[in-house]
């Protein structure tokens with residue numbers, strides 16, 4: 152495998168790679184943060200599995216899927232993040248996993264405090280507020296200063312940990328969907344641990360964009376999806392619970408299909424998307440064959456820098472996400488500073504330049520336009536974006 156940095160700028164290689172995907176003619180998609188494309192071979196495998204399960208119905212599912220196949224697939228998913236199979240349970244998406252972890256975390260007493268920041272995903276914010284209503288805890292909401300730096304992010308947490316001594320639990324997002332900011336998870340989790348605060352990590356956008364080691368990060372509870380940067384069919388995700396912390400998450404709402412020592416009891420018991428799950432081994436094989444998260448992430452970062460470097464020099468454009476390599480990934484947000492409302496500019500990017508982007512709001516730093524290249528995005532697409540920003544600012 153050639154050096155990832157060299158390969159990241161090899162348009163011929165990425166064109167061959169892009170040819171493995173079916174792409175609808177139309178706008179140039181710079182909103183690849185919603186979910187990822189499956190390759191053609193994965194689509195074909197998925198279709199075969201839909202037909203197989205439709206033909207064989209519960210006979211296959213009861214005799215084969217439930218008799219070991221499902222667990223084998225779950226082990227392969229655990230392998231994606233290098234953890235033991237028993238520390239992973241499959242879910243339908245990241246949201247299901249995050250909500251299950253938050254609602255079943257059993258170490259809260261009335262009067263305790265729980266914390267989240269402006270950068271968390273809205274459903275995570277909602278689930279933490281739900282804890283306040285249902286567990287009698289107090290919610291502490293913090294905002295990160297803008298522009299963010301490694302130290303400002305860490306210090307914001309340190310100050311909150313000192314100011315709110317009854318904090319027991321916090322939500323943390325590895326890569327925020329609003330600006331693509333990559334949180335210094337290891338430093339924040341270490342500071343939280345000093346104060347006896349548990350962290351539930353939202354890894355929805357991290358998986359597949361870069362490598363991480365949850366043990367090194369000091370994370371005991373996390374949730375992921377497989378349909379953003381791994382390339383799986385929609386409706387697949389999983390949770391991670393460090394085995395020694397399993398007792399701190401209750402079985403989900405009296406769940407009793409699995410023993411209390413089994414992580415699968417922490418998620419709702421329901422009929423999963425079996426054809427999608429059966430497709431996962433091929434998805435994971437393709438992910439590794441193309442160099443895994445490091446190769447994907449290096450390419451996405453390269454594409455990101457192609458537009459961010461010139462955009463930084465443009466008056467009238469603010470790039471919201473820092474350039475500290477520890478703090479960014481392929482997703483980066485910007486705004487036209489003269490406009491309070493970014494939506495008309497998203498519409499102009501589409502109408503005048505055929506570039507499809509999306510407005511994200513909810514961060515304390517204000518609404519922005521999120522630019523997310525994907526694995527089929529080209530350097531030429533990024534040049535077109537640079538031209539558009541230069542002309543529209």
Ligand SMILES: Cc1ncc(COP(=O)(O)O)c(C=O)c1O
Nearest residue numbers: 244245246247272328353355376
């Ligand atoms: C940061 C973040 N967390 C959680 C989610 C939810 O993921 P899912 O749609 O798989 O539930 C998303 C989805 O975009 C996200 O960006």
